Amino acid sequence: MTSGGFFERLQTGLWKDNPGLVQLLGLCPLLAVTTTLVNGFGLGVATLVVITCSNALVSATRRWIRQEIRIPIYVLIIASLVTCIELMFKAWFPALDRSLGIFIPLIVTNCAIVARAEIFASRNSVGASIADGLGMGAGFALLLMAIGAFRELVGQASILSGIGMLTGSEAFNGFSFADNGFLLAILPPGAFFALALAVALKNSIDRRRHRERR
Amino acid sequence: MGEQTIIKTGATLAVIAAICTTLVAATYQLTRDRIVANEKALLEQSLQPALAGTAYEGNVSESRLVIQPPHDLPGNDAALIYRVYAQDKPVAALFAVTARDGFSGLIRILVGVTFDGTITGARILQHRETPGLGDKIESAKSDWIFQFDGRSMGNPEATGWAIRNDGGEFDQLTGASVTPRAVVGAIRDTLLYFDAHRDEIFAAESSEDSK
Numbered sequence: 001m002t003s004g005g006f007f008e009r010l011q012t013g014l015w016k017d018n019p020g021l022v023q024l025l026g027l028c029p030l031l032a033v034t035t036t037l038v039n040g041f042g043l044g045v046a047t048l049v050v051i052t053c054s055n056a057l058v059s060a061t062r063r064w065i066r067q068e069i070r071i072p073i074y075v076l077i078i079a080s081l082v083t084c085i086e087l088m089f090k091a092w093f094p095a096l097d098r099s100l101g102i103f104i105p106l107i108v109t110n111c112a113i114v115a116r117a118e119i120f121a122s123r124n125s126v127g128a129s130i131a132d133g134l135g136m137g138a139g140f141a142l143l144l145m146a147i148g149a150f151r152e153l154v155g156q157a158s159i160l161s162g163i164g165m166l167t168g169s170e171a172f173n174g175f176s177f178a179d180n181g182f183l184l185a186i187l188p189p190g191a192f193f194a195l196a197l198a199v200a201l202k203n204s205i206d207r208r209r210h211r212e213r214r
Numbered sequence: 215m216g217e218q219t220i221i222k223t224g225a226t227l228a229v230i231a232a233i234c235t236t237l238v239a240a241t242y243q244l245t246r247d248r249i250v251a252n253e254k255a256l257l258e259q260s261l262q263p264a265l266a267g268t269a270y271e272g273n274v275s276e277s278r279l280v281i282q283p284p285h286d287l288p289g290n291d292a293a294l295i296y297r298v299y300a301q302d303k304p305v306a307a308l309f310a311v312t313a314r315d316g317f318s319g320l321i322r323i324l325v326g327v328t329f330d331g332t333i334t335g336a337r338i339l340q341h342r343e344t345p346g347l348g349d350k351i352e353s354a355k356s357d358w359i360f361q362f363d364g365r366s367m368g369n370p371e372a373t374g375w376a377i378r379n380d381g382g383e384f385d386q387l388t389g390a391s392v393t394p395r396a397v398v399g400a401i402r403d404t405l406l407y408f409d410a411h412r413d414e415i416f417a418a419e420s421s422e423d424s425k
Contacts, residue, residue, distance in 0.1 A: 035345075061230070066223050073230050080234035084241040091245035094252040156346075183346040 006131045013135025020143040020195070021202045025112035029103045030144060031191035035155070038162040038174075040148025042096045043103055044141025046089065048134070050081045051113045055133035057081075058121040065122075074117045075108075082107045095165035112140060147194045155185030261296060261308055263353065264326035264335040266363070268306050270298045280421040287311050287407050288400035289320070297416055304329050304416040307408065310339065313400035317392040318342045321351070325362075325404045329412070332366040336401055341393075348393035358394070361385060367405045375402040 019025045026047070034040045057077050065073055086104045089097040097104060107113070116136055121129040153159055158181075160174035184190050257275045265274070277297040287293040289312025296308040306328045313321040319342035326334035336359055343349050350356040361384060367375075376382025377394050386394045408415070 064226060066219075066226070069223055069227050072227065076231055076234050080238050083238050087241050087245045087249065090252065091248035094249075094256060180346070186345050 006127075009128065009131040010135040010138070013132060013137070013139040014142065015139070015202075017136075018139040018143060018202070019112040019115075019136050020140055021199055023112065023115070025115055026110040026140060027195070029106060029110060030140075030147070031188065031195065033100055033103050034144055034148040034151055034191060034194070035186050036152040036161055037145055037149040037159060038096070038165060039099055040144035040146075041141070042089075042093070042100050042166075043107075044137075044144040046085050046100075046104060047107055047110060047113070047144075048137030048141045050078065050085060050107055050110075051116055051137040051140075052130055052133035053081050054078050054113055055116055055121040055129040056126055058117040059124060059126045059129035062122050070118075070122065071114075074114055078113055078117070079108050093165060095162075099162060099165060112136065143198065147191070147198060150194050150197075151185045151190055153181075155181045155183060155187075155190060157181040260337070260339065261324065264308055264324045264337050265298065265306060266326075266335045268298065268326070268328065268334050270300050270305055272299065274298055274308065277420050279415065279418050285407075286403070286410075288313055288323075288403045290314065295415055297420075298326075306334055307412075307415055309404045309408070311400055311404055313396040315392070315399065316341065316343060316396040317348050317390065318344070321393070321396060321400070323397060323400050323404075325401055327405065327408050330366075331405065331409055331412075332364060332369075333362050333401070333405070335360075336362045336397075338397070343393045344390065347387065347390040350387045350390070351393055351397055356387075358385065358387060359397075362401055367402075367409055372402075375399075 013019070017023060020027070020030050029043055029047075033043045054074070054077055058074060061073070082105060085107070086097070089100075089104055116132060120132045124132070149159060152161065156176075157178035158174055158176040161176065162174065164173040185194070254275065258273060261274050274296045277299070279295040279297065281287060281293045281295060283290050283292060285293060287309065291312055293312070294310040296310075297304060298306040298308065306326055309323075309325045309327065311323055311325065313323060321341040321343070322339035324337045324339050326336070328334055337353055338351050338359065341349065341351065343351065350358050353359050370383045373381070374383040375398060377384050377386040377391060377398055379386055379391050380395065382398065384394065384398050
């Protein structure tokens with residue numbers, strides 16, 4: 001990993017090496033929860049927090065941890081963080097917790113997090129690791145939200161449905177434009193189509209930029 | 215690896231494990247009360263809709279009766295019954311039962327029945343039916359589930375407790391008949407159970423809260 005400033009590192013996670021679009025890591029939660037924008041946001045933020053904290057902790061302890069035991073320690077750190085996040089969701093956002101269900105505890109198995117601990121945090125300073133975690137986490141979260149928004153709009157012709165789970169009020173629960181949408185977008189195949197479109201879009205933008213530069 | 219190194223490595227692992235456990239334990243302490251309160255509020259709130267229009271006193275969730283299988287209620291897991299009272303007289307009972315013959319997975323259904331056997335309301339607590347088709351059994355997605363309000367054994371007669379495709383009186387859903395059939399069947403069986411066991415239900419002691 002080349003050195004670079006804070007913003008460069010953010011950009012790497014957000015765009016150049018986006019965990020979902022380029023590394024294609026953590027696809028199971030990505031595909032499973034992105035039925036609405038709010039769900040995507042919830043899991044995205046939880047993942048962002050876990051990956052940033054795990055990067056910081058792994059980086060801070062990297063001098064004391066021997067090679068042989070690094071993986072069990074990553075697992076311990078990540079699992080503890082995820083358990084804490086899960087408890088906090090249950091305490092403060094119970095409705096969102098129910099809507100995301102098993103996918104909050106399953107953040108433990110999101111390989112994007114172990115991958116960043118191993119590839120980046122175990123070899124870089126705490127500051128750089130936090131920047132990397134923020135970038136990767138935000139990249140993942142934004143992708144979840146984009147796919148969630150797309151599937152929600154196409155699949156059930158609404159946007160921000162379930163926002164009451166975040167605000168805790170029933171007064172505003174999103175906009176609905178029609179009774180029915182294109183059902184396939186909500187079903188599992190829709191997740192694959194949406195991800196494929198997102199990857200294709202990113203590649204075409206990259207290619208156009210590359211051409212302009214020459 | 216020498217003996218010294220092994221001990222050191224083991225100690226590192228133990229220290230980190232202890233720190234992580236402390237972190238989780240602290241978070242648990244901090245959030246425990248809120249989580250318990252949330253769960254109780256959620257339970258009371260989820261029981262409300264099935265009791266529409268019934269005047270009652272006290273917390274419904276405290277009068278819980280757990281019926282261990284085997285029983286004649288739908289489902290082969292423990293069924294829950296909440297007794298509802300007004301001025302110490304039983305006015306209604308709420309059943310949380312499971313339909314096992316849905317399209318995919320179990321359907322948890324809440325059925326409210328007045329003391330004289332009329333349905334006050336029914337709601338789907340949990341299901342994994344197909345989005346856009348079978349999930350219209352949810353009150354949030356369509357008003358299908360409201361057709362049970364005010365029904366009882368005798369309205370319609372036992373033969374009418376089926377979906378129209380099967381010669382009954384209840385609407386099905388476009389593109390989904392397995393799901394509605396399962397729900398209608400479960401509600402019918404619940405009513406039959408209530409009619410047969412009503413006095414036992416209200417006479418029984420509340421089950422202890424076990425977690």
